Amino acid sequence: MNFNLNEAIEVLERTPLTLEYFLSGLSNRWLQSNEGEGTWNVSEVIDHLIEAEETNWMARIECILGEDENKHFPLFDRFSHLNKEQTKSIEGRVLEFKSIRAQNIAKLQLLIDPEEHLELSGIHPEFGSVKLRELLSTWVVHDLTHISQIVRVMSKSYGEDVGPWKEYLSILKK
Amino acid sequence: MNFNLNEAIEVLERTPLTLEYFLSGLSNRWLQSNEGEGTWNVSEVIDHLIEAEETNWMARIECILGEDENKHFPLFDRFSHLNKEQTKSIEGRVLEFKSIRAQNIAKLQLLIDPEEHLELSGIHPEFGSVKLRELLSTWVVHDLTHISQIVRVMSKSYGEDVGPWKEYLSILKK
Numbered sequence: 254m255n256f257n258l259n260e261a262i263e264v265l266e267r268t269p270l271t272l273e274y275f276l277s278g279l280s281n282r283w284l285q286s287n288e289g290e291g292t293w294n295v296s297e298v299i300d301h302l303i304e305a306e307e308t309n310w311m312a313r314i315e316c317i318l319g320e321d322e323n324k325h326f327p328l329f330d331r332f333s334h335l336n337k338e339q340t341k342s343i344e345g346r347v348l349e350f351k352s353i354r355a356q357n358i359a360k361l362q363l364l365i366d367p368e369e370h371l372e373l374s375g376i377h378p379e380f381g382s383v384k385l386r387e388l389l390s391t392w393v394v395h396d397l398t399h400i401s402q403i404v405r406v407m408s409k410s411y412g413e414d415v416g417p418w419k420e421y422l423s424i425l426k427k
Numbered sequence: 428m429n430f431n432l433n434e435a436i437e438v439l440e441r442t443p444l445t446l447e448y449f450l451s452g453l454s455n456r457w458l459q460s461n462e463g464e465g466t467w468n469v470s471e472v473i474d475h476l477i478e479a480e481e482t483n484w485m486a487r488i489e490c491i492l493g494e495d496e497n498k499h500f501p502l503f504d505r506f507s508h509l510n511k512e513q514t515k516s517i518e519g520r521v522l523e524f525k526s527i528r529a530q531n532i533a534k535l536q537l538l539i540d541p542e543e544h545l546e547l548s549g550i551h552p553e554f555g556s557v558k559l560r561e562l563l564s565t566w567v568v569h570d571l572t573h574i575s576q577i578v579r580v581m582s583k584s585y586g587e588d589v590g591p592w593k594e595y596l597s598i599l600k601k
Binding site for chain 1: 429430431433434437438441444445448449452453454456457551554557558560561564565567568569571572574575578579581582584585587588589590591592596597598599601
């Protein structure tokens with residue numbers, strides 16, 4: 254098996270701090286631009302990460318580890334954060350993400366014994382049976398996906414400004 | 428015009444600190460994995476960023492702004508860092524990047540008057556005439572490209588571990 258809980262936590266604990274250093278104090282033009290209608294700006298990506306911390310990952314992990322025999326995951330709306338009004342600054346949002354992520358990592362370390370629990374499973378609404386280690390791996394890759402999305406969205410603000418270099422910069426074509 | 432020097436510097440000054448927080452202390456498995464033969468691992472991406480700070484961006488900016496009438500950019504080998512032996516830790520490498528980037532930003536602020544210089548141009552070996560503002564925009568997007576590459580390379584370490592979620596995680600297909 255390739256998955257390793259400690260290595261996974263290394264990434265999970267770095268994501269909020271990394272985003273804090275990258276995004277705090279950035280001009281609104283970087284934070285508010287998106288990739289066109291129906292796409293997320295940087296602030297909305299952070300809102301999505303907060304939402305997932307609140308309603309997705311831990312609920313699923315607790316479903317797998319809990320005593321209830323019903324192992325169907327509780328439902329999770331990937332777009333619900335878009336209905337919330339954005340009143341907080343980016344710094345406030347990242348701090349919120351940082352705080353709830355820290356709590357979730359602490360719970361994770363308390364709940365999971367990697368020798369015993371990683372092969373336990375729950376029922377995903379589309380995929381059917383999935384293992385705890387697959388869910389945890391997905392949490393890590395989900396973080397990386399959204400860091401990637403943030404830098405891609407930002408880079409597109411300069412999509413035309415780079416002039417002929419556009420040809421070399423594949424991030425602008427995604 | 429969309430490009431703004433202060434906004435560009437906001438990103439240029441955040442990249443090293445962001446990478447420092449993200450990469451310091453990470454396990455070797457995250458740092459040494461790559462996307463297959465002939466592709467870069469995370470450490471090699473940092474080496475490339477250092478190399479570009481040393482030999483590319485400032486040399487071209489100084490060529491555009493200097494008094495020499497020859498405006499052909501000095502040559503730059505995008506792969507030369509691969510011939511250097513990697514002896515430094517990732518923390519040492521990121522610190523090196525941070526230090527040379529800070530010096531380059533200080534020079535930039537000293538050399539460039541955005542009211543006067545942004546439309547000046549130099550001769551790129553492939554593209555021909557390019558403007559200073561295009562070069563500076565490219566420097567920013569180049570940073571974002573390599574942050575994106577780092578998280579993509581890392582995510583592929585868990586390409587199989589995510590199980591059926593692979594379908595939803597487009598970063599794994601790039």
